[in-house]
Amino acid sequence: MANRKSAPTPMQKQFAETLEEQRFEMFLHVARELTGRAKQRQLQKGKALDWEAFNTWFNKQYEGSSADEILEEILSNVYWLSSEQAVIDLHFRYIESAVKASHKKKVTDDNEEIDDFVK
Numbered sequence: 001m002a003n004r005k006s007a008p009t010p011m012q013k014q015f016a017e018t019l020e021e022q023r024f025e026m027f028l029h030v031a032r033e034l035t036g037r038a039k040q041r042q043l044q045k046g047k048a049l050d051w052e053a054f055n056t057w058f059n060k061q062y063e064g065s066s067a068d069e070i071l072e073e074i075l076s077n078v079y080w081l082s083s084e085q086a087v088i089d090l091h092f093r094y095i096e097s098a099v100k101a102s103h104k105k106k107v108t109d110d111n112e113e114i115d116d117f118v119k
Helices: 010-042 052-059 067-077 084-116
Strands: none
Touching: 010 052, 010 067, 010 084, 067 084
């Protein structure tokens, strides 16, 4: 009896493409954050990185790359990240940090609105 390769399951068909897209976006995000934060640290005191311009430039640099290529570049250049799972964990830490910062900013903005009405 010959070994038959089974056809992809409906779930595999549905999620295969989106999984690759998610991996690409996740690894691009981590690479962008790592590189941007490193550039920010190298700037002279009092200078700030223009994150919007940096993000646009960075995304163009990796436009034709695959998720695996970006992952390989991260693992090759960042000594303290040694696995795909470590990069995924860092992605979620970055997301969590952004959410916390967003909530703090909202609280600050809400307080400023109240202050606008105080004499």
